[in-house]
Amino acid sequence: MDVCRARSSLVWGWLCVGLGLIFAATDIVGSGLADARLGVGVGTCIALVGIAVYLRPAVLIGDDGVVFRNVVGTASAPFSRIREVSMRWSLEVLGDDGRKASAFAAPASRGARTGIFGNDAAEGSMVEDREGRPDTTGSRLYDAWQSWKDSHRGEADTTASSISRGVDVKGIGLLVAAAIALVFAFLG
Numbered sequence: 001m002d003v004c005r006a007r008s009s010l011v012w013g014w015l016c017v018g019l020g021l022i023f024a025a026t027d028i029v030g031s032g033l034a035d036a037r038l039g040v041g042v043g044t045c046i047a048l049v050g051i052a053v054y055l056r057p058a059v060l061i062g063d064d065g066v067v068f069r070n071v072v073g074t075a076s077a078p079f080s081r082i083r084e085v086s087m088r089w090s091l092e093v094l095g096d097d098g099r100k101a102s103a104f105a106a107p108a109s110r111g112a113r114t115g116i117f118g119n120d121a122a123e124g125s126m127v128e129d130r131e132g133r134p135d136t137t138g139s140r141l142y143d144a145w146q147s148w149k150d151s152h153r154g155e156a157d158t159t160a161s162s163i164s165r166g167v168d169v170k171g172i173g174l175l176v177a178a179a180i181a182l183v184f185a186f187l188g
Contacts, residue, residue, distance in 0.1 A: 002061040002144070004137040005105050009054045016050020019043075041185020045178045052174035057105035059091060059137055061144045066093060068103040072171050075101035077163045079148040080156035087138035095162025106137040 020043040027039020053071055060067040065078035068091075077093050084094040091106035 001063075002140060004059040004061065004140060005055075005057070006107060006137075009057070009105060013050045013054030016054065017047045020045070020047030020050065038185050041181045041183075044181035045185065048174050048178035048181065052171050052178065056168075056171055056174065057103075059103045059106050059141065061141055064148065066141055066144075068093075068101050068105070069168060070104040070171075072168055072175070074166045074168050075163055076166075077101060078156070079145050080152065081158075081162035082145055083162075085138060085142050085145060091138055091141065093141075093163065096156065097158070097162045099161055099163040101163045101165070103137075 023043030023046065024036070024040045025043075027036040027043070030036075031039070056069065057071055058069050060069060064080075065076055066082075067074060067076040077095055081095050081097075082093055083096045086092045086094070087106075089107070091103040093101050095101075
């Protein structure tokens with residue numbers, strides 16, 4: 001499984017974790033372990049939010065499909081049901097029944113907006129915007145989708161929707177734990 005995230009998400013996520021550790025360590029050193037509530041609570045909250053918002057969301061490209069793991073939800077689409085992959089504002093997949101899913105973990109910067117990767121493009125290649133250059137996440141997903149299509153022929157199973165959505169329990173758990181840490185800091 002290929003895991004893709006924006007490089008900036010990794011930077012911001014680890015920055016939040018580091019900042020949270022600094023807050024907690026500073027309060028422990030300054031107040032002692034028994035009285036360190038504010039710094040530990042706020043530091044834990046910042047670190048958990050950094051993990052939930054920046055480090056955990058990802059685009060997971062598998063052998064048979066793609067999963068978008070966002071902050072509190074997931075969306076998955078098998079390659080057999082994808083009609084189009086686009087990268088205008090974020091990585092987005094359009095299913096053959098018109099359903100869409102986008103990835104929080106793969107935003108498109110101004111220079112990385114590439115337009116549409118799809119079947120309607122000339123010879124199945126990427127259609128580029130006037131300001132675009134290929135984005136690695138969109139290109140990797142498109143290449144995996146094309147590889148799958150080249151090795152699998154036939155009709156897709158259309159009895160279910162093309163994109164299935166779910167709740168990301170771990171992401172919600174991280175945000176709830178961050179809220180509890182904040183309550184601990186100020187009410188404890």
